Amino acid sequence: MGERPVTGFRSSKAQALLYYLAASGRPQPRATLAGLFWAGVGDYYARRNLNRTLSNLLQLVGDHLIKAREILTFDRSQPYWLDSEILDQAVNTAATSGDTGRLQEALNLYRGEFLAGFYLHDAPEFEQWVLAERTRLNERYLHGLHTxxxxxxxxxxxxxxxxxxxxxxxxxxxxxxxHRQLTQRRPGPVRALPSGPRHRTRCRT
Incomplete structure (x- = not known):
């Protein structure tokens, strides 16, 4: 990853699997991933599809995946770049660090809805996660702006x-x-609501 965008996915689900492993930020049981992307086809076929998809990812970003028997993890010890994570980190530390430069750079990464235009029609649980992440990132963006x-x-x-x-x-x-804050000397808090511009996540290796 590093500064190189990830390309060469054989399917949309291979792409989605990498997005999910990277953005979720935690180890994922294989059974959970199989159900997330291949619900309704039965455990055997779901596992088989997961293994085939994982084979593609290992060819593309194998150094960034920790593959255990029943657990898959995105390896954050390897070089990578994930815009949603940069936004989270900058917003979390800005109030105490006072680093407006870093915060502005992170906020400028927010250019649209998370995974805008990306959709898996046969993976409703994945789509629910995407919608939740869109709402969360929108709230983080607004919170970062008022900070x-x-x-x-x-x-x-x-x-x-x-x-x-x-x-x-x-x-x-x-x-x-x-609107009132624009007429005040010191802008006050802006209460974020779960809506906003569209944010496309980017992941580089």
């Missing part, structure tokens, strides 16, 4: 703080408190 507004206002950068609030309004133009 940025507070930090910049505290540093005396009122134009920068106002710009952050305007970005909230680009997501949720009906937010009356955000």
């Amino acid at each position: 940025l507004a507070h930090l910049l206002a505290g540093q005396g950068d009122l134009p920068g703080a106002s710009s952050a609030v305007r970005r909230v309004l680009q997501v949720e133009p009906w937010r009356e408190e955000a």
